Amino acid sequence: MATERPKTGYQVATSDWQIFTNNGRFDNKLPPSQRLIRAKSAGYKVFVLPIPKPVKPKHTKPITEKAQPQVDNVENCVLVWLHQSMDGKSKVSQESKTQLQQIVNSVKIFADPTECQRFMSSVRDEKIFVILSGAVEENFVSNIHEEKQLESIYVYNPNKVKEESWYSQYPEIRGIYTTLVSLCEQLGKDVKYIDSTLLSFEIMEKSLSKNLSKQSQQEVMFMYDQLFRDIVLKVPDENMEDMYEFCEEKYRKNEDAQTFIKQLRKTYTANEAIWCYTQDQFLYRMLNKALRTHQYDTLYLLRVFIRHLHEQIAKIQATESIAGKKLYRGLPMDNEDFEQLKKNKGGLLSTSMFLSTSVDREVALGFAKPPPGNNKKVGVLMEITVEKNTGVPVANIAANSQFKNEKEWLFSMGSVFRINSLEHLSNEGIWVVSLTLTDEHDQRLTALKEHFKKSMENSNNCLNFAKLMYQLAAWKKSEYFYLMALQMETSPQLRSVLYNNLAMVKGELQQYGIALHYYNESLTLEDRVSSKATTYNNIATLYRKQKKMDKAIEYFQKAIEICDTEETKDEELVAILHTNISSILNDQGKHDEALQKCHEALAIQTRIFPEIHPSIACTYSSLANTMSHKKLYTKAVEYAEKAFNIDQQSLPPEHPQTLLHKNNLEIYKQQLEQHQQSDK
Template sequence: MATIESSNERRQNLLPNEVPKNKEDIQLIWLDRKMNNSDDNHLTQSKLIELNPAVQFYSHFDQCLDLIKSIKDEQIFFIVSGGFAERILLQIHHYRPLVAVFIFCSNRQRYTPLMKEYKKIIGIYTKQPSLIESIREKMNLIVKQTLTFNLSDQKQKSASFLLHQMLIYVLKQASQDEHSKKEMLNMCRDYYKNNEQELQKIEEFQNNYTRHKAIEWYTDKCFLYKLLNKAFRTDDIELLYTFRFFIIDLCSAIEQENYHFKIKETLTLYRGTQIPNEELEKLKENIGKTISINGFFSTSQSISSQFNDFILVLFEIKVDPLLERVVYTDVGNRNRIEDEEEEVLFNLNSLFEIVSVCFDSKLGVWKVELNAIDEDVENVEEYLSLSKQQMEEYTPLIYFGRLLLNELDQVDRAGKYFNMLLKSLPHDHSDIAAVYHNIGIVHEKKDELDLALKNYEIAYEMRQKQLPPNHPHIASSLNNIGLIYKAKGDFNTALDYFQEALKIDENLNSDDNLQKAMKIENIGRVYTDREDFDTALTCLSHALEMFKHVLPDQHSDIARCLGGIGYAHEKKGNLDVALDYYQQQLNMEEQCLPFEHSNLSVHLGWIIDIYKRMNEIDKALDLCEQKLAIQKTRLDENHPRIARTLMIMADLTEDDNPNQALQYYEQALSALEKCTSSDYQVTSECLTSMACLYSVCDMMEDALRCELKALELDRQTLSSNHSNIANSLRNVGLCYEDMNNLSEALRYYNESLTIYQANYGSEHEMVKEGEAIIDRLKDKQLPLSSRKKKKTTKKKSHSIAEPSSGRSNHKK
């Protein structure tokens, strides 16, 4: 009992950012003031852990409420004691992720009236066995009907739609061996360590699984089904990569079975589900568009089998027997679940056209009519052709990490992935140089320039020994080393590296080429930094035309180049022209980057900066409010993108309405502190911006408090000589200078300058400025106007660090 109690206590009253990651679609939560008062309660907790490894227990009302409100990607099963029931249901009953409520109490009759008022209450239970059985039964229903989709159309592919297609393509090319099988099963054992039934299934899989049993195992609705479906639904790429062993087998099995499953007339299939109202509205607005289901799509030939207490929407799917590239098969005879013998399973990447969406009064549900299609497959394959070209040069092992780094903007996860490869691959593995190269990109994205350069140089040395001097990977190494010198302010050296890399690419290919376009763009950016704007714009325009010739119409590389042209015009003083290019950039990125991507916020900030300089404050605020409204419908209320938008609005209003600006900053800071995946650098930036506003209002104690907190956060999360720490040290020094504490100010300035000198050359603007501040301080003549926000030290000087096989969309 002691072991059970200690295990259960580790999941009690946790804050949202302390709750471990849930790998299933359902999040079970139990709220009871008397959580630990009896052995019966501890036994119930253990039973619930078997049902749902991510279950959380609460005796504190407010902390439980915070967790519920933070959940977006799971469906909540909520157990509540009678004493808390009415109070919390008043606040959460209409919350979309909440799908089922179970009241667990000693007096059923007392709480029965609540069932008429709150429709999500499944039942009132006084005995543990009946509670557990009811939860298990309802969970099985929800697991079967959970569905997520992406929308697209013939003219314009959404970012999530295309990225999902690319991710699945890469996974299907990955290696499949005993090591990948062991990796998958070890993860499953760890996650289900308290579930004896699933552990037995995992053991059976290890001992008896063969490739031809893949369909049978998937339809068993056991650990494979639950974990895979959640991973596909949320694009959890780490989990999907872990399951590559089984995904490859299941795709192959469906393709093979498809050859034997021949139909002579149109097949009608059904799938019941429960989707949010906003998703239903999205379907209504997109009649004639293409829908792609995230993951394998399970349907039934029987309409009656699709109805239960949770069904609100019924998909009716028509399949033309003449469509050759729609891959599906009848899996009824392979299904371990007795009541699902008429199941038809579609393969990954299956596409459907939305024909109609209407309410069926006879059935009492919304009916969505879909037609299976294959004409859109060609459009998807056109987009994937870039991936295929790059994977001819590099393995899926490396390309998978690229997806994390570039398209999905998941730098920390990419860093963990490539460092895992570095530890697990043999030292003479053919991908080791590419691993070092990509670790360098991770460090560069984090502004850890010396670490980036170290890894780039290791990769370059290895490639020089292994490859001919005109190999494209040599050019990639030269390009990325050049990026570090550019970031350090050594523009001449950077230009030499870029030109040497370009020379290799030109010798390899005389036609328009993606790699050549990248080098030309980087050369243009160097000329922008050197304020040779005419040469810069010539290079950048050349690069843009080349990108447009070799890439799809909507692509992040084209968008980035548009931003580079806009930046050159901004520095040249052509604000109207700069604004137009920045707007083109953001419009394109909104089509081809995930909605969560940080660049969407950063580049919105660039547009707002121009509006502010043009004194178009009202227009800027209107744009921010439009973006914020959209973000609040699609993101968690505490998402860093929402915080960034609030910070932009604060910056806009701080001159005319400092009190309003401070409210925006406080809202942003509150969101960041509650965010489940903390973005510490955005938090630090927010604190620094607040400090600047406080200092302008002559509230120096508050300014110093914020700056010291930002410095502490930077020291906790960044390497010791990171340039952001130097920025924070300088800002603290500015506060002490304004408070006339010259000795403390000088101490912080000197420490800041030491870090700047370690990162940059003696001619870099930050080094020169740091030396000038110290000289002025010594003369006791430091002007207030020298104060600068840390966020302004990273203006729009984006360049491209080429990963081993192509491009990266990061800021330098």
């Protein structure tokens, strides 16, 4: 029985500003025969084909697209109101909904219990508060009470109907309320408690041997968080108008929020970032929710405020000594997360958020214990020792805070701590976790981050964000930022880069006609032949995805000819071309030549890239494909494992490249098993 043939990935090349400084020129006067001789002497496989005609995209009319943000709930909580009535219709008034939106910005109204439960099961990043009114059924409560994100249930009984005896069986039911005012009062307290205690930590295991996949994914995402931080802090930008407009739209039903935004518009300065952050308002909730859940659309809009906040913390830190300081943070931790923490004494704990702490142990202790009856959480008091300055600023912000009595110290985003010990204090019903601030991290990931950062230091911050989103395989977000960059960019050469990169995104979204249109726009704007090689490679890749092999070969050859005539070669592009051509050669049955191309690509990449760069994984995958064609299945599995391991250590979870390479690895293993069985 034949096994599935592995799919080969083709690499597209991102145009960068650095390409424009390349002085190499393509000599159009050189006869075609001499061009072929020169290409052969350089070791390239030459395909005798006509010079490609200009690209003729299906879309001939100008394509006008606008950037649209994709942000739904910007806060930590969502309120669900299920009103069950005899006629199956919701009778919740708009006035009541608006009243609730002063506490929880996202309010969802349901009349159907099944739809309500389906929605609750889909929530991943927010805590859920539920109001039940009308004909409250125990069956529904029984179905939802173990939902992981469920926080509390409130029974709204304005008609003072007799209470059901089963209410007491569910600790999630906070109470029965006969007025919306009393319900809102309790809801407000509970939401404020969640906002003040909800934190996101990644625990990096001490041993790599137990769960390499989970370990790597956590560290990789933390690396991308740091890359985001570096992008935001690097580029000076003082335009906060898009942040104000975004906040006004999101909180259009919240009167207090609208008043706060108007105040910011009138009086905000960079020196007031900490004061604004500590206000009992939406800003700190929105910011940390976006950091916790990697909502880069929102983070881009908050970029100026984020930089101001970070810089003000660093400025205060520079004026006082922090060595030997002990700080405290109390929080109720999910049982599952706490068990992982207990198993990893000596490991690292990191957070992408801004972290509020106090020098007053009693203040922190007040936030540590979970609500009465909540058996899903464990009370934790973090005792943090700060022995030295690290790359993450931490400072005493009491003088700048709205809540001076809390004696607050604030860590900027991206803190890493060493887990020293855990001690259970039975008399207080909490666990004390001893941590030390550290700057330890994986050196290979640091090298990879620095490599990526070099291509994300453009003055156009939208371009930097677009590249980051592309690296994360967040295609729609990448498209959003590229379109924004196009709207503000006037330089023909940089617009050429943006069209090329936007076309890459469209290719990933399988919008091939539009992608070809954008590649054509890039070629029209770019007058440097050296930069056109990148676009020709990408057009070839696009044709390869569409199984148009003759066109793919035609444009790969065009890119090769340009690279060969350049005095200063773009080695990254040359390596990509070697890898892509190897797949063409395998399709043609020329496996030994394909193998040579793969090794040539690998020789370049291992010299110019960090050791866990995703492009090296692509080349290992091509080597595996070649070995499979040569029926050397043991070698195919070996190279496929190398590709998959690099993916796990450099790409976010569920990245398409990782999934492709994982699937191919399984196919090679099947081929090897079948080959071994046939030899018996």
